[in-house]
Amino acid sequence: MKKTLIALAVLTVSSASFAQSTVTISGRMDATLRHTAKVAPGAANLAVTEDGGANTVRFAIAEDLGGGLKAVADLGMRFGIADGLTQVSGARPLFQGESRVGVTGGFGTVKFGRGLTALQAPNGGNSDPWGVTTSAGNVYAAGFATDYAAGGEGRIDGALFYTSPSINGLTLSVSMSPKKLTSVTVPAVAATPATADKVETLGSNAVPGITSTKTHQSISAVYAAGNLVVGAGYEQNRVGDTITQIFGNYNLGVAKVFASTATIKGGTAADRAGVTFAAASSGVNSGAMAAAGGVVAGGEINNWTVGATVPMGAATLRLGYSGWNGNGAAGQKDDTKMGVGVKYDLSKRTYLQTSFATQTRKNNTGTRPDRDNTKQTFVDAGVVHSF
Numbered sequence: 001m002k003k004t005l006i007a008l009a010v011l012t013v014s015s016a017s018f019a020q021s022t023v024t025i026s027g028r029m030d031a032t033l034r035h036t037a038k039v040a041p042g043a044a045n046l047a048v049t050e051d052g053g054a055n056t057v058r059f060a061i062a063e064d065l066g067g068g069l070k071a072v073a074d075l076g077m078r079f080g081i082a083d084g085l086t087q088v089s090g091a092r093p094l095f096q097g098e099s100r101v102g103v104t105g106g107f108g109t110v111k112f113g114r115g116l117t118a119l120q121a122p123n124g125g126n127s128d129p130w131g132v133t134t135s136a137g138n139v140y141a142a143g144f145a146t147d148y149a150a151g152g153e154g155r156i157d158g159a160l161f162y163t164s165p166s167i168n169g170l171t172l173s174v175s176m177s178p179k180k181l182t183s184v185t186v187p188a189v190a191a192t193p194a195t196a197d198k199v200e201t202l203g204s205n206a207v208p209g210i211t212s213t214k215t216h217q218s219i220s221a222v223y224a225a226g227n228l229v230v231g232a233g234y235e236q237n238r239v240g241d242t243i244t245q246i247f248g249n250y251n252l253g254v255a256k257v258f259a260s261t262a263t264i265k266g267g268t269a270a271d272r273a274g275v276t277f278a279a280a281s282s283g284v285n286s287g288a289m290a291a292a293g294g295v296v297a298g299g300e301i302n303n304w305t306v307g308a309t310v311p312m313g314a315a316t317l318r319l320g321y322s323g324w325n326g327n328g329a330a331g332q333k334d335d336t337k338m339g340v341g342v343k344y345d346l347s348k349r350t351y352l353q354t355s356f357a358t359q360t361r362k363n364n365t366g367t368r369p370d371r372d373n374t375k376q377t378f379v380d381a382g383v384v385h386s387f
Contacts, residue, residue, distance in 0.1 A: 020063055020064070021061060021062065021063040021071075022061070022062050022063075023059060023060070023061050024059070024060040024061075024062075025057070025058070025059055026057075026058050026060070026386070026387060027055075027056050027057040027058055027386070027387050028054070028055060028056045028384065028385070028386045028387075029055050029081065029384070029385050029387075030050050030051045030055060030081065030133075030382055030383065030384035030385070031048060031049075031050065031081045031082075031382050031383060032048070032049050032050055032051040032134070032353075032380050032381065032382030033046065033047075033048055033380070033381050033382060034046070034047050034048075034049050034135060034378060034379070034380050035378065035379040036135075036376070036377075036378055037376055037377040037378070038374070038376050047082075048081070048082045049080075049081070049082060050080065050081050050082075050382075051133045051134045051353060051380060051382050051384060052130075052132060052133040052134050052135070052137055054078045054087060054096075054097070055078060055079050055080065055081050055087075056076055056077065056078050056079075056097055057076075057077045057079075058074070058075065058076045058077070058097060059073075059074070059075040059076075060072075060073075060074050061073040061074070061075075065103075067105075068105050068106055069103060069104070069105040070103065070104050070105065071101075071102075071103055072101070072102055072103065072104050072109070072111070073100065073101040073102075074098050074099075074100050074101075074111075074115075075095050075097075075098070075099055076095060076096070076097020076098045076099075076115075077094055077095055077096070077097065078092065078095075078096040078097050087151065088151075091151070092151035093114075093151055095114070096151045096155075097115075098113070098114060098115035098116065098155070099113045099114050099115070100112060100113035100114065100115050100161065101113060102161070106165065107165070108162060108163055108164040108165050109161075109162070109163045110160070110161070110162050111160075111161045111162075112159070112160055112161070113157075113159070113161075114155060114156065114157035114158070114159065115155055115156075115159070115161060116154050116155055117146050117154065117155065117156050117159075117175045117216070117218040117235060118161070118162075118163075118173035118174050118175040118218040118219050118220045118233065118235070119173075119218045119219070119220045119233035119234065119235040119243070119245065120146060120154035120155070120218070120235070121173065121220075122173070122220060122222050122231055122233075123220075123231065123233065123245060123247050123260070124154075126222070126229050126231060126247055126248060126249055126258075127247035127248070127249070127258055127259070127260035127305065128258065128260075128305070128307065128320070129256075129258055129307040129308060129309045129318040129319065129320050130318055130320065130339070130341065130355070133353075134339075134341060134353060134355040134357075134380045134382075135339075135355060135357045135378035135379075135380050136318070136320065136339025136340065136341050136355035136356065136357040136378070136380070137320075137339070137355075143264050143295045143301040143303070143324060144235075144237075144241060144242075144243040144262075144264045144295060144301075145237065145241070146216070146218075146235065146237055147216070147237060147238065148237070148238075148239065156175060156177045156216050156218075157177065158177050158178070158180070159175050159176060159177035159216065160175065160176050160177070161173075161174070161175045162174045162175075166224075168225075169223050169224050169225040170221065170222070170223050171221070171222050171223075171224075172219075172220070172221050173218075173219065173220045173221075173222075174217075174218070174219050175216070175217070175218045175219075176215065176216060176217050176218075177215065177216040177238075178215050178216075179212045179213065179214070179215060179238065180212045180238060212238030212239060213238070213239060213240065213267075213270075213271045213272075214236060214237070214238050214239060214240045214267070214271060215236075215238070216235075216236065216237055216238050217235070217236050218233065218234070218235035218236070219233060219234055219235075220232065220233030220234075221233070227250055227251035227252070227253075228248070228249075228250050228251075229248050229249050229250075230246075230247075230248035231246070231247050231248055232245065232246045232247075233245055237267075239267045239271045239272045240266075240267020240268060240271035240272075241264065241265065241266050241267050241295055242264070242265050242267075243262055243263070243264045243265075244262065244263050245260065245261070245262035245263075246260065246261050246262075247259070247260040247261075247262075248260075254310070254311075255308050255309065255310045255311075256308065256309045257306070257307070257308045258305070258306065258307040258308065258309075258320075259304075259305065259306050259307075260303070260304065260305045261302075261303065261304045261305075262302075262303045262304075263300065263301070263302055263303075264295045264300065264301040264302075264303065265295065265299070265300050266295040266296050266297045266298050266299040266300070267297060267298075268297060268298060269297045269298065271297075272297050301324050301325065302324065302325050303322065303323070303324040303325075304322065304323055304324075305320065305321070305322035305323075306320070306321055306322070307319055307320035307321065307322075307339075308320075314344055314345045314346075315342055315343070315344045315345075316342070316343045316344075316345075317340075317341075317342055318339070318340070318341045318342070318343060318355070319339070319340055320337075320338070320339045320340075321336075321337070321338050321339075322336070322337050323335065323336045323337075334361065334362040335359065335360070335361045335362075336359070336360050337357065337358070337359045337360075338357065338358050339355060339356070339357040340355070340356055340357075341353060341354060341355030341356065341380070342354055342355075349385055349386045349387065350383065350384065350385045350386075351383070351384055352381075352382070352383055352384075353380065353381070353382055353383075353384065354379075354380060354381045354382075355378075355379070355380040356377070356378070356379050356380075357377065357378045358375055358376070358377050358378075359375070359376045359377075359378075360374075360375045360376075361374070361376075
């Protein structure tokens with residue numbers, strides 16, 4: 001009886017403790033059948049994959065601290081629908097979506113951890129009719145990678161994030177992350193004792209090696225009022241590549257129109273010296289027509305994109321066209337892409353989608369002879385459910 005009472009008391013105390021925090025579980029699951037016209041020798045043209053929006057299980061945690069202050073935390077686990085592994089067949093982190101904790105109040109929100117940067121968080125859904133999904137999406141991307149690490153195309157780790165409260169429709173965001181260090185590049189040296197013909201030498205500790213030469217910094221300002229959303233931002237990654245972007249959309253009622261323009265500049269060769277590029281930049285127009293496509297050292301890419309969504313009852317027509325120009329520089333690619341698709345809502349949480357995209361790349365040699373300076377086509381058809 002005493003044990004039962006003790007157990008009940010523990011459960012009561014625990015329940016009271018847990019009641020102070022709320023945990024919201026949400027997510028997204030999508031499966032897409034994709035046909036790619038040109039693939040590696042021996043590979044299949046047809047594959048079951050995701051539509052690009054990523055299969056996600058998200059945990060949002062909040063605790064009311066009183067006085068208008070809340071503790072908040074977010075975890076976003078992303079995985080592949082076809083194999084059940086973490087995204088890209090296990091190549092990306094378990095919590096690829098984000099892993100951040102912080103506080104929020106009248107001053108705004110401050111978080112620490114890993115997630116989308118100040119510029120990357122708002123620009124995709126506000127400049128891309130597909131919201132960065134399907135092979136027709138990513139029309140806004142322009143050769144810039146936030147981090148040259150696995151899964152780091154729009155995210156940064158070890159960072160501080162701040163988002164201001166909305167003031168008359170204007171929201172400011174900032175993110176910052178310092179240089180990264182490897183474990184050891186200069187090994188420790190042991191001390192040697194003095195001998196008859198040799199002076200004693202002192203040892204030295206191991207010296208961490210710098211794997212990035214710059215501090216990541218990102219800033220954006222987004223104004224949203226009525227039917228208009230417009231934003232602008234600047235970002236520098238850890239090797240000195242920069243992107244300056246203006247983006248937005250306007251809802252006309254019969255259609256919502258999107259537009260974006262960006263300039264990407266590559267860091268210096270000295271900034272990149274000794275840096276391990278763990279992942280090729282996928283900040284290029286979707287389609288993977290080459291093994292890598294990021295801005296080259298000292299190079300420049302100018303990007304533009306236009307698009308629209310047209311509601312037609314349960315169906316929504318999506319259109320997009322973009323181009324980016326590497327100015328013919330050695331190793332710097334030029335690209336145009338067109339996409340068209342239909343999203344059909346079965347309910348508020350479930351929809352069907354199909355998309356068609358063509359991508360033409362020029363000034364692209366030596367990577368894949370069957371893809372260089374050619375046109376690639378993609379066809380998607382799939383189902384998406386949110387919970």
